[in-house]
Amino acid sequence: MSKIPAAVIGIGQTHHRAKREDVSMAGLCREAMDRALEDAGLTLDEVDAIVIGKAPDLFEGVMMPELYLAEALGAAGKPLLRVHTAGSVGGSTAIVASSLVQAGVHKKVLTVAFEKQSESNAMWALSVPIPFVMPVHAGAGGYFAPHVRSYIRRANAPSHIGAIVAAKDRNNALKNPYAHLHNEGTTVESVLASQMLWDPIHYDETCPSSDGACAMVIAAEDVAKTYDAPAWIHGTVMRSEPTSAAERDQVNPQAGRDAAAALWKATGITDPAREIDCAEIYVPFAWFEPMWLENLGFAEEGSGWKLTEAGETAIGGSLPVNMSGGVLSSNPIGASGMLRFAEAALQVRGRAGEHQVDGARRALGHAYGGGSQFFSMWVVGSEQPSN
Amino acid sequence: MRDVAVVGFAQRQMKDFDGSPSMAELLVPILAECYDQTGWSKKDIGFWCSGSSDYLAGRSFSFVSAIDAIGVLPPVNESHVEMDAAWALYEAWIKIQTGEVDTALVFGFGKASAGVLRRTLSMQLDPYTMTPLWPDTVSLAALQARLGLDAGLWDEAALAEVVNRSLTDAEKNEYAVRAGGSSVSELLARPMFADPLRKHDCAPVTDGAAAIVLAAGDRARDVRERPAWISGIAHSSDGLHLGTRDLTVSGSAERAAAAAGGTAGVQVAELHAPFSHQELVLRSALGLVGDVQVSPSGGALAANPMFSAGAVRIGEAAKRIWDGSADKVLGHATSGPALQQNLVCVMEAAENGRAK
Numbered sequence: 001m002s003k004i005p006a007a008v009i010g011i012g013q014t015h016h017r018a019k020r021e022d023v024s025m026a027g028l029c030r031e032a033m034d035r036a037l038e039d040a041g042l043t044l045d046e047v048d049a050i051v052i053g054k055a056p057d058l059f060e061g062v063m064m065p066e067l068y069l070a071e072a073l074g075a076a077g078k079p080l081l082r083v084h085t086a087g088s089v090g091g092s093t094a095i096v097a098s099s100l101v102q103a104g105v106h107k108k109v110l111t112v113a114f115e116k117q118s119e120s121n122a123m124w125a126l127s128v129p130i131p132f133v134m135p136v137h138a139g140a141g142g143y144f145a146p147h148v149r150s151y152i153r154r155a156n157a158p159s160h161i162g163a164i165v166a167a168k169d170r171n172n173a174l175k176n177p178y179a180h181l182h183n184e185g186t187t188v189e190s191v192l193a194s195q196m197l198w199d200p201i202h203y204d205e206t207c208p209s210s211d212g213a214c215a216m217v218i219a220a221e222d223v224a225k226t227y228d229a230p231a232w233i234h235g236t237v238m239r240s241e242p243t244s245a246a247e248r249d250q251v252n253p254q255a256g257r258d259a260a261a262a263l264w265k266a267t268g269i270t271d272p273a274r275e276i277d278c279a280e281i282y283v284p285f286a287w288f289e290p291m292w293l294e295n296l297g298f299a300e301e302g303s304g305w306k307l308t309e310a311g312e313t314a315i316g317g318s319l320p321v322n323m324s325g326g327v328l329s330s331n332p333i334g335a336s337g338m339l340r341f342a343e344a345a346l347q348v349r350g351r352a353g354e355h356q357v358d359g360a361r362r363a364l365g366h367a368y369g370g371g372s373q374f375f376s377m378w379v380v381g382s383e384q385p386s387n
Numbered sequence: 388m389r390d391v392a393v394v395g396f397a398q399r400q401m402k403d404f405d406g407s408p409s410m411a412e413l414l415v416p417i418l419a420e421c422y423d424q425t426g427w428s429k430k431d432i433g434f435w436c437s438g439s440s441d442y443l444a445g446r447s448f449s450f451v452s453a454i455d456a457i458g459v460l461p462p463v464n465e466s467h468v469e470m471d472a473a474w475a476l477y478e479a480w481i482k483i484q485t486g487e488v489d490t491a492l493v494f495g496f497g498k499a500s501a502g503v504l505r506r507t508l509s510m511q512l513d514p515y516t517m518t519p520l521w522p523d524t525v526s527l528a529a530l531q532a533r534l535g536l537d538a539g540l541w542d543e544a545a546l547a548e549v550v551n552r553s554l555t556d557a558e559k560n561e562y563a564v565r566a567g568g569s570s571v572s573e574l575l576a577r578p579m580f581a582d583p584l585r586k587h588d589c590a591p592v593t594d595g596a597a598a599i600v601l602a603a604g605d606r607a608r609d610v611r612e613r614p615a616w617i618s619g620i621a622h623s624s625d626g627l628h629l630g631t632r633d634l635t636v637s638g639s640a641e642r643a644a645a646a647a648g649g650t651a652g653v654q655v656a657e658l659h660a661p662f663s664h665q666e667l668v669l670r671s672a673l674g675l676v677g678d679v680q681v682s683p684s685g686g687a688l689a690a691n692p693m694f695s696a697g698a699v700r701i702g703e704a705a706k707r708i709w710d711g712s713a714d715k716v717l718g719h720a721t722s723g724p725a726l727q728q729n730l731v732c733v734m735e736a737a738e739n740g741r742a743k
Binding site: 002025059061070080086095099102103104237239241242247255371 | 388435440441442443446447448450451452454455458459460461462463464465466467468469470474477478481482484485486487507508510511512513514515517518621622623624625626627628631638639642646722723724727728
């Protein structure tokens with residue numbers, strides 16, 4: 001039993017903003033979908049199934065919004081699946097959509113992920129306590145700051161590494177017309193001078209709250225072969241672990257390490273730092289770049305920050321990371337994972353515009369969610385995989 | 388397509404989940420039953436997928452603590468749909484079809500008693516135009532029932548017959564929340580709840596959970612003498628807006644059945660019909676004619692655990708293959724207001740029509 005090869009043949013995303021008051025949720029999804037369909041040269045009628053993802057329903061205040069969105073998504077008359085795997089959902093959604101093609105069930109699947117955070121209040125939505133579960137009433141930053149502190153201590157990292165990441169990603173975002181933040185003149189110094197929000201995380205080392213959506217069309221081999229530059233899916237993976245367990249390592253979670261190992265094995269990659277040309281990694285707080293570089297196997301444990309400090313993760317470095325500006329520059333949570341997957345696909349299609357990495361042939365898309373416990377990743381390539 | 392079968396099924400359906408709010412605690416014994424049935428441990432499961440709803444739980448990320456029930460260190464290959472677990476089963480079936488895994492454990496859970504269900508479900512409507520009016524689920528179903536009555540597609544006695552049969556069958560189901568047949572005339576003498584529906588025409592508010600084990604080829608044969616081979620599974624959606632679809636028919640159920648290969652030869656159909664008239668809509672859409680036995684478990688009118696009731700239908704249907712009382716069965720799930728989304732899973736005793 002072997003999979004049917006599948007590829008991304010259309011990509012679309014919205015302009016991301018703090019508040020998209022010009023569109024409803026339906027309009028937001030359609031903005032991304034219509035761009036993806038136009039890119040693929042297809043109409044909604046030609047799509048076999050719709051797979052939608054977003055983070056918690058409380059972020060918009062609508063229970064299972066895909067039900068209300070069915071008509072706008074073009075799903076009336078078609079199969080409609082709704083994925084929700086916390087912050088990793090955009091990636092998981094793309095993986096489920098690609099599975100529908102790889103399983104041989106559908107030829108052309110449209111997948112879309114969105115978050116319209118301005119409809120509700122994400123901070124509140126994240127902070128509803130349930131009995132017997134420790135409350136974390138300080139939003140995501142309050143939850144992750146201790147892990148960052150722990151990483152700095154364990155890796156003996158200099159305190160300005162986060163600022164290097166933030167300055168790099170904010171400057172990359174200037175090359176991305178869809179990015180939410182276009183903060184001209186961001187430097188390591190200006191990041192370090194910004195307010196300390198959750199020690200050791202400065203304000204400029206955090207992601208914005210965005211309204212936005214991302215969509216892709218994924219097609220089977222025979223369809224994809226008729227396209228100029230499909231992004232072939234070389235491998236996909238998902239892994240989960242519990243929020244709280246005494247033996248959990250929240251700085252370098254086993255689920256992430258296991259997922260990366262499985263992905264490299266599935267794609268025949270033995271030296272990811274050399275064989276992956278660029279990576280879009282889910283970095284909502286700047287310090288997660290060095291943390292995930294280690295978790296993914298791009299660097300030895302304790303030395304991820306050295307790659308960052310040496311400039312290797314900048315466009316032009318040996319492993320460009322977050323060419324689009326990353327989550328640090330746009331964070332419509334439910335769509336953020338898919339944006340990472342889509343940027344990887346754009347890169348290997350050679351269609352990333354000003355943030356294109358020269359000669360990118362194989363790229364990683366990565367997303368994580370929950371308390372660093374859900375992981376989804378894919379590797380896409382400019383050439384059809386041989387396996 | 389690979390030959391994939393339902394080989395394990397465990398469920399809980401109850402009026403309320405007394406004593407503890409943790410879904411993990413409800414799931415642990417159910418997963419244990421699946422291990423007992425298969426002789427497997429956690430390590431034998433290639434893929435996990437769950438179905439649930441944050442709004443039902445009243446909090447974000449309701450599935451996060453549920454995976455604690457698995458005990459997921461070392462980490463597992465896992466996903467989640469914000470839908471009935473029947474759709475999680477579909478995702479798991481797809482995953483097995485890709486060849487990445489040979490086995491999967493699917494589960495769903497929901498604690499409807501924690502809130503006012505029919506008000507919670509009105510949050511599923513169009514947030515800009517409909518939700519502000521708070522039309523509740525029961526009222527919407529009543530509109531649907533009224534349309535069929537006015538069109539002469541059914542009468543009140545037909546609804547009562549569905550209820551009488553369901554609640555009589557439910558007497559044999561240890562998990563039924565409501566059971567006890569009566570007579571059509573006695574049922575029709577009861578007061579209206581949401582005209583033209585009486586309370587017995589509407590599924591009881593139910594807490595619960597369910598788990599189903601899927602396996603491919605020899606892995607399935609290892610577990611069961613008569614695995615319930617999935618010969619067709621598909622789902623489809625209609626639009627939400629009630630004014631844009633004919634509520635007396637179900638196009639999505641009809642399309643799902645066709646995509647699953649049709650229903651010819653089905654002997655038992657477990658239908659997820661939370662309102663009595665919806666069984667009539669579904670029978671017609673699914674082409675269930677003649678002596679097809681419908682929902683012998685008592686169906687959703689006897690118990691309707693949110694986000695697992697559809698999976699329960701698949702499990703109940705599969706049991707009829709396992710015990711040899713049927714050779715071809717159907718499990719159905721629905722989601723959304725007035726049967727908006729429907730899933731059909733056809734199972735057979737023999738693999739894709741091969742000799743039984």
